Amino acid sequence: MRVSHQKRIWLERLRKMKGYSQEDIAYLIHIDRSYYSKIESGVRVPSKKLAENLADLLSFHVSIFELEESPFYFALQGSPMVIAHFDLDLRYTWIFNPHPDFDPVSVIGLHDVELEDNDGTRELMKVKQEVINTRTSIRKRISFPLSGQAYEYDVTCHPLFNHKGELIGGSSASTQLIGEDVRSAEIHSCRIVFDN
Known part of the structure; x- marks a missing residue:
């Protein structure tokens, strides 16, 4: 209940x-x-x-109803993690805990580039499309310009199948990287520049 x-x-x-x-x-x-x-x-x-x-x-995944009851739902509220489902056309069907720049209701039915068109959203859509095309999970770091500054996210996308085993879209979990995670990524980027 x-x-x-x-x-x-x-x-x-x-x-x-x-x-x-x-x-x-x-x-x-x-x-x-x-x-x-x-x-x-x-x-x-x-x-x-x-x-x-x-x-x-x-055309959404049935687990959304179960997530409402899950202890993870309450534990993750306000955390630096965004969880979402998207359909085969890469439109959001559900989102939890989005960045404050986005309203969780108004993003339903939209593509990432319809929310904001930038290198980060275009890269995220490429990752989502590859997940749909290959039916395999992908993990990647993506930088997004939000609220006037760049935010780095560790993004993991998975294919999403319905109870009949049919591909209906995908899911994504994006964790905002802070502190040492971002610094180590910046150091790695600098090493690549200086080594070339």
Whole structure:
């Protein structure tokens, strides 16, 4: 049981992006509209089967419902880690703990370059596309200009499969590097410049 409920704005946004009303969704997954409304508003947690049907219909990974209950959800709030899911078109379907420059609701359905077009977001999209193309995980350091300064992130992306084993997109975990991590990366970059 959920300790407190929070409206699933991400779910509402995905539904609207696909052009469905609450009534359409309820009909397609064979439940009452008011019950679906309670799922979207965060009052109800769908059963595993219902969550899978909803995830299939709206093209997101069912684990998002489980993450709401996870102790990691609370432990990671406010940490320098961003966790996200994206679809096969590299559009965000869910994001947790984004940098303060970004609203977690308004990024749903957008590409990284639609949020901000820079070398970092273009590199992140290349990594995501490679994960989709190769169906393998990739880890890379990427620098992003945020809030007027450069932030270095250790980014890990994985392919994301639904309960049927079909590729539906990917997931990413990006940890902001600080202190020694960034300094060692800068020293390594300087060595490369001086050695050449």
